[in-house]
Amino acid sequence: MVKRTIYPTWIATILLLSMHTSYAQSLKNNIDHAYQQFVKSGKFPNGIASLTVLDGNTGQPVFTQNATIGLPTASTMKVITSITALDILGPDYTYQTKLAYIGEIDSLGVLHGDIIVIGSGDPTLGSDRFNNTKTETILNKWVYKIQHAGIQHINGRVIGDDLYLNGNDVPSTWNWVDMGNYYGAGISGLNWRENKIGIRFSANSIGQPATISSTTTPLTGTTLINEVITGSNGSGDNVYAYSAPYSNIIYLRGTYGRDLKKVIEIAVPDPAWALAQQLTTSLSDAGIRVDSIPTTGKQLLNHGIKLSDQRQALDTHRSPALKDIVYWFNQKSINLYGEAMLKSFGIISHNEATTQKAASLLSKYWEQKLRIPNSELNIQDGSGLSPQNRVTTLAMAKIMHYAKSRPWFTDFQKSLPTINGLTMKSGTIGGTLGYTGFHTGKTGTPVTFSLLVNNYTGSTSAMRQEMFQLLNSLK
Numbered sequence: 001m002v003k004r005t006i007y008p009t010w011i012a013t014i015l016l017l018s019m020h021t022s023y024a025q026s027l028k029n030n031i032d033h034a035y036q037q038f039v040k041s042g043k044f045p046n047g048i049a050s051l052t053v054l055d056g057n058t059g060q061p062v063f064t065q066n067a068t069i070g071l072p073t074a075s076t077m078k079v080i081t082s083i084t085a086l087d088i089l090g091p092d093y094t095y096q097t098k099l100a101y102i103g104e105i106d107s108l109g110v111l112h113g114d115i116i117v118i119g120s121g122d123p124t125l126g127s128d129r130f131n132n133t134k135t136e137t138i139l140n141k142w143v144y145k146i147q148h149a150g151i152q153h154i155n156g157r158v159i160g161d162d163l164y165l166n167g168n169d170v171p172s173t174w175n176w177v178d179m180g181n182y183y184g185a186g187i188s189g190l191n192w193r194e195n196k197i198g199i200r201f202s203a204n205s206i207g208q209p210a211t212i213s214s215t216t217t218p219l220t221g222t223t224l225i226n227e228v229i230t231g232s233n234g235s236g237d238n239v240y241a242y243s244a245p246y247s248n249i250i251y252l253r254g255t256y257g258r259d260l261k262k263v264i265e266i267a268v269p270d271p272a273w274a275l276a277q278q279l280t281t282s283l284s285d286a287g288i289r290v291d292s293i294p295t296t297g298k299q300l301l302n303h304g305i306k307l308s309d310q311r312q313a314l315d316t317h318r319s320p321a322l323k324d325i326v327y328w329f330n331q332k333s334i335n336l337y338g339e340a341m342l343k344s345f346g347i348i349s350h351n352e353a354t355t356q357k358a359a360s361l362l363s364k365y366w367e368q369k370l371r372i373p374n375s376e377l378n379i380q381d382g383s384g385l386s387p388q389n390r391v392t393t394l395a396m397a398k399i400m401h402y403a404k405s406r407p408w409f410t411d412f413q414k415s416l417p418t419i420n421g422l423t424m425k426s427g428t429i430g431g432t433l434g435y436t437g438f439h440t441g442k443t444g445t446p447v448t449f450s451l452l453v454n455n456y457t458g459s460t461s462a463m464r465q466e467m468f469q470l471l472n473s474l475k
Contacts (some may be wrong), residue, residue: 009307018207026443027062027473030063031063031251031318034470035063035473038469043458044457045455045457046457048451050067050451051393052396056404056446057446068394069414070375071432072389073391073452075384075385075425079330079416079425080377080379081382082415086406088401089341092323094322097118097119097122098315099115099316101146102308102311108153110156115184116158118161119161121188123341125191125321142279143282145314145315147288151288153285153288158290160276161189162296164319166353167188169186170187171356172356174386182265183335183385184385187343190273192275193217196217197265197268199216200213200214201213205258206231207229209229210229210230210255212226215438221275222247223248225250225251226248227251228254229254233259235255238254238257239255241264241267245270247269253408257271268297270296276295277294279376280293325341326341326413327415338381339355341382346474359379359382372398378391379391392449397436413438416437420471428460432452436455449471
């Protein structure tokens, strides 16, 4: 029989601490060696790399380099927006979009007034990512509600009330080249189908115009000026749309590969109007005549017409829970969702609906919560599309570590993609690449990390692989 040695509790504690210290030192040495190899690659003659690795249990730094230098975030900004929204609004928060009518319904089923859709900034309305938000599901439900109210004829119009967030807008620091494309769609008080539309092209001979064959939905009231040229085989999608909120002209420029079979998605300048138009069409298809053309709250306000507050409710549509919105936000990097969340906690917490004011409130929130200086969170938007964001990897890693202590952490962690075997969010924008996430390596020590590089040389794909090599030191 082998006699087992039983150590006193205090000795066992010392042994565990000693082992933890040994593992932490080994991990630090691995990261330090990998980082030195990374920066010696010659890819940063005029650029910079910043890396922060925190102990996932204690939050204490394991490794830091240039950790307090503010850098553009690209889409890694989305983790900060997600965590802030989950903390302020809560994981079960939902947006509400209301269907109502203004006026009176007579004995013949004629509504002498208007149908109105009242938005609250729901970015998922009409999205095909959730079963209860799909376009046809919502339109069919609303047509039924109108019919059930006894309305057979509308002696008025359909109004998309987008005034909640002062209409459709984009952050002031976004680039012109981004704004007209699906990823640069504005955030409206009444969003619809993620504020985008698909364009189908027919390629011709190389160097000749690529013609528009169709759009996924009608684009009434907007002129498409197509200057797209057919590119060579394998050249892919280099089509860019140029427009701004409420534009009535969209310019399409660039090249469309001759062998490309892809629907090009662009931003809709007035999503509330697009919704009002589609609901009008659906009512007409159901045999309910609408006498006047659809409009929006913003359009009426621009003509000095204020919407009546005397409204009769027909339906309240609730969005998916915020935790489910955050999932798609991070998995598919949907910029619209981030801008909606940013404005939502801005207006709910301090009645500030502008992107600039909401971003300032976000920085102040973390200054109060974690004592992170404002200079480490110079934030311009909620999605990271702004090239003027300046955030430190130390600030990002601290906020990520904070999330681990919250009851909604599991939902947040599920929202992060798995990339190169690590749970992390990526980001790419004009000379910037980034990754931030969580990992538990073979030593058993969990870590929280944030890595940003800016103004590197060489290709994006080559830099990405070198970043993966560096992050492999966490495994």
